[in-house]
Amino acid sequence: MNHAMQGVDITQAIRTRRTIKPEKMNGRIIPEDIIVDLLSQADWAPTHGRTEPWRFVVIAPGRVKEFATRHAGLYKQHTDPTSFTPEKFNKLVMLGENTSHIIMAWMKRVPNHKVPAIEEIAATSAAIQNILLTATAHGIASFWSTGGLTHHPAMKEEFKLGEEDIILGFIYLGYSDEPFKEGSRMIPLSEKIEWIR
Numbered sequence: 001m002n003h004a005m006q007g008v009d010i011t012q013a014i015r016t017r018r019t020i021k022p023e024k025m026n027g028r029i030i031p032e033d034i035i036v037d038l039l040s041q042a043d044w045a046p047t048h049g050r051t052e053p054w055r056f057v058v059i060a061p062g063r064v065k066e067f068a069t070r071h072a073g074l075y076k077q078h079t080d081p082t083s084f085t086p087e088k089f090n091k092l093v094m095l096g097e098n099t100s101h102i103i104m105a106w107m108k109r110v111p112n113h114k115v116p117a118i119e120e121i122a123a124t125s126a127a128i129q130n131i132l133l134t135a136t137a138h139g140i141a142s143f144w145s146t147g148g149l150t151h152h153p154a155m156k157e158e159f160k161l162g163e164e165d166i167i168l169g170f171i172y173l174g175y176s177d178e179p180f181k182e183g184s185r186m187i188p189l190s191e192k193i194e195w196i197r
């Protein structure tokens, strides 16, 4: 375990993890060994049939702005001019402004699969949550986004993914000067649970 994680218990990491967007980040670069730690924690997600379907593309600091601009360009290219908005275009560009690293997380569909796709998506999502929790333990701000062109075929093409592979999102990572805010939930926990006794 990376030493920065010692002393952060699992409950604390779960409860204090918050979505913190790049506009709240300060541009400080995350050391690469911490990024490697996030990814190695991701690799311990549960996996049905031991397919280990999670895959990651790490966009390093020197390439983050370029990617954000490319994402905005894809949005412009693939959006009908009647629904295109410069606000959304600029928002996509700005996602690269204070971000240290972006991790694109995708599910690799194994050939001749027996495991249903939904389970591979579930396993990859569990791996992503490991990244978010480990980031929190390191005091790193994170934002799991499926905005922009995330689910557009053009994005899959951009990363040369197979037809059955699925992009689960972009994880924007960085440091923030602001303390992690209190979270809020709209639906009481009791409404989400049914006990069978």
Ligand SMILES: Cc1cc2nc3c(=O)[nH]c(=O)nc-3n(C[C@H](O)[C@H](O)[C@H](O)COP(=O)(O)O)c2cc1C
Binding pocket: 017, 018, 019, 020, 144, 145, 146, 147, 148, 169, 183, 184
């Ligand atoms: C699969 C997934 C996709 C998300 N995509 C977006 C997004 O595109 N834009 C956004 O503002 N937030 C996105 N979020 C973050 C949620 O808005 C956020 O988790 C929610 O507001 C709860 O806040 P918390 O993460 O601080 O608990 C996404 C979350 C998940 C799980």
